[in-house]
Structures are given as structure tokens and as C-alpha cells.
Amino acid sequence: MTTTGFDAVFSDVRVTFGRTDALDGASFTLPSGTITGMLGRNGAGKSTALALLAAFRRPDAGTVLVQGHDPFENAAVTAGVQLVRESGDVLGDSPVKETLGYYSDARPDWDGETARRLLDLFEVPLDRSPDSLSRGKRSALGCVLGIAARAPLTIFDESYLGMDAPSRYAFYDALLDDYTAHPRTIVVSSHLIDEVERLFENVVVLHRGAVLTQTDADDLRARAVSLTGPASAVRPLTDGHAVLAQRSLGTTTQVTLNGPFDPDLPRKAAQAGVEVGRVSLQDIFVHLTQEAR
Ligand SMILES: Nc1ncnc2c1ncn2[C@@H]1O[C@H](COP(=O)(O)OP(=O)(O)OP(=O)(O)O)[C@@H](O)[C@H]1O
Numbered sequence: 001m002t003t004t005g006f007d008a009v010f011s012d013v014r015v016t017f018g019r020t021d022a023l024d025g026a027s028f029t030l031p032s033g034t035i036t037g038m039l040g041r042n043g044a045g046k047s048t049a050l051a052l053l054a055a056f057r058r059p060d061a062g063t064v065l066v067q068g069h070d071p072f073e074n075a076a077v078t079a080g081v082q083l084v085r086e087s088g089d090v091l092g093d094s095p096v097k098e099t100l101g102y103y104s105d106a107r108p109d110w111d112g113e114t115a116r117r118l119l120d121l122f123e124v125p126l127d128r129s130p131d132s133l134s135r136g137k138r139s140a141l142g143c144v145l146g147i148a149a150r151a152p153l154t155i156f157d158e159s160y161l162g163m164d165a166p167s168r169y170a171f172y173d174a175l176l177d178d179y180t181a182h183p184r185t186i187v188v189s190s191h192l193i194d195e196v197e198r199l200f201e202n203v204v205v206l207h208r209g210a211v212l213t214q215t216d217a218d219d220l221r222a223r224a225v226s227l228t229g230p231a232s233a234v235r236p237l238t239d240g241h242a243v244l245a246q247r248s249l250g251t252t253t254q255v256t257l258n259g260p261f262d263p264d265l266p267r268k269a270a271q272a273g274v275e276v277g278r279v280s281l282q283d284i285f286v287h288l289t290q291e292a293r
Pocket residue numbers: 017018020021022023040041042043044045046047048049
């Protein structure tokens with residue numbers, strides 16, 4: 001691979017199915033050589049956006065550029081884009097090893113040794129057909145193909161949901177290892193945000209076809225904190241802050257605050273015996289999308 005990955009730019013993209021706007025003026029960027037989490041509730045437009053990157057269709061309005069070019073019917077671009085969907089893009093009724101041969105011919109940066117090592121790790125037999133495998137093994141096959149293709153733009157569209165938890169964690173580790181050794185642009189869409197958030201450097205949150213926020217993952221994490229302690233000590237610390245959530249157990253209260261924060265908050269909290277904690281991306285995502293409703 002001669003690049004650290006393709007970048008992609010969506011500008012005011014609209015895709016309509018009948019009376020549904022799957023994408024409704026979505027604009028965001030996938031920077032080259034980063035892992036971006038594509039988040040959104042059911043029906044937010046994630047799969048539609050990812051299918052545009054893979055040139056499965058053209059937008060009805062706006063532009064999608066991959067490495068500066070319209071990917072649609074552009075073989076030079078699509079040769080470098082790998083979309084892994086849960087349904088899998090494999091030769092369903094032929095042995096897995098034939099799919100490997102197909103990828104080896106079609107993908108310029110294909111690494112057959114990595115594919116075989118990971119298929120062995122996930123215990124996917126080479127002589128069985130994908131159609132005869134369990135859902136989890138089929139998902140694992142798709143994920144392995146996605147990693148071993150080493151495409152400059154690699155997209156995992158909830159491709160690992162069929163896998164059990166140990167297999168999913170093995171996939172996240174394998175993806176990070178391979179990405180570290182061979183940087184490229186990766187997009188991961190998922191509902192399991194708690195599990196995958198450690199992968200993300202950037203986050204795009206889609207909501208009803210539009211971009212709610214696009215940001216560095218650490219900036220998004222820093223947008224909220226939790227305060228836990230006796231209700232009487234926590235309450236004064238919330239003054240002047242937006243409270244995203246609040247819950248109490250006995251005399252202990254936990255509030256989630258949205259920034260910007262009083263720079264003195266950590267000192268005041270320590271003095272009051274209140275614990276300041278991180279808020280997971282999953283919780284921030286839930287708050288963001290609830291607010292947007
Ligand atoms: N082929 C299609 N025909 C009709 N409507 C569609 C089609 N594809 C998507 N849609 C609609 O477009 C909207 C966005 O769908 P999309 O699959 O992109 O969302 P998503 O964020 O991937 O959802 P999920 O997390 O549930 O998979 C939804 O309202 C969906 O019903």
C-alpha cells in the first residue's frame with residue numbers, strides 16, 4: 001500500500017428511499033489513517049452512508065469523495081475500498097479457500113498469511129462453505145477478510161455482531177494489531193459502543209440522516225463527567241452546569257454534567273468528598289441522541 005489510507009468527504013449528502021430520507025444533508029470527513037466510529041441509533045443512516053463509500057449507489061444530492069474522487073463506477077477507487085457487512089461478501093456455497101483465492105486476485109494489498117492465521121484463530125475451516133458455517137463463524141470470516149484485505153479504506157458495518165464476546169474481543173485485538181502495523185483508514189459502525197470505543201480516534205454521530213456531531217473521540221469523552229457523593233455535597237457543584245442525568249441510591253447521588261466545566265470543579269469536588277469520574281462514550285451517545293429528539 002502506497003498510502004496511509006484513503007480519506008473520504010461527505011458534503012450535504014442526501015439519499016431518499018420513497019418518502020424516507022435515509023441521509024438528509026449529511027456532511028462529515030473521514031481523515032486518512034484513522035479509525036472512525038460511525039454511531040447512530042437504529043435507522044440513523046449508518047449503513048446507507050457506508051454503502052455510498054463502497055460505491056453501491058450514488059447519493060441523490062450532494063457529493064461523496066473518496067481520496068478526492070467520486071467512487072461510483074470508479075474501479076481505481078473501489079479496488080481500495082473494502083466494506084464488510086454482517087451478511088458477508090463471500091462465495092457462499094464454495095469452500096472458504098476459494099473465497100481466499102478470489103480476494104488474493106481482487107485485493108492488491110491482500111495478506112494471505114494473515115488471513116490463514118486469523119481463520120485458524122477463529123476456527124473457521126478452509127474446506128467448508130460459508131453457507132454451512134454458523135452465524136458467528138460467518139461473521140468471523142467476514143472480519144478476517146476485512147483485516148487481511150488491508151484496503152486503504154476498510155469499513156466494518158456491524159460485521160461482528162454474530163460473534164460471541166470472546167471472538168469479538170479477539171477481533172478488536174487483531175484489528176488494532178494489524179492497523180498499528182499497517183495504518184490505513186478504518187470505519188467501524190456498531191451498537192456495542194462500550195466494547196469498541198477503545199478503537200476510535202474519531203467519532204461521527206448520525207441522527208435521522210444528519211450529522212449530530214463529528215469529533216475527536218477524546219474530545220467527546222471529555223465533554224461529560226460524573227460526580228458521585230452525598231446529595232448535599234454534589235448539589236452545589238452542579239450550579240452553572242448542564243445536568244445530563246441524575247440518579248440516587250440511598251443518600252448517594254450521581255449526576256452527569258455536560259461541559260464546559262468550572263476549571264475549579266476538580267478541587268471543589270475533592271474538598272467536598274465528591275468523586276469525579278469519566279462517562280463512557282456509550283452514555284454520552286445516549287444523552288446526545290436523547291437531547292436531539
Ligand atoms: N433499501 C431501502 N429501502 C427503503 N428504505 C430503506 C432502504 N435502506 C434503508 N432504508 C431506510 O433508510 C433509513 C436509514 O437506514 P440505514 O440502514 O442506513 O440505518 P442504520 O443507521 O444503518 O440502521 P441500523 O442501525 O438499524 O442498521 C431507515 O429509515 C431505513 O428504513
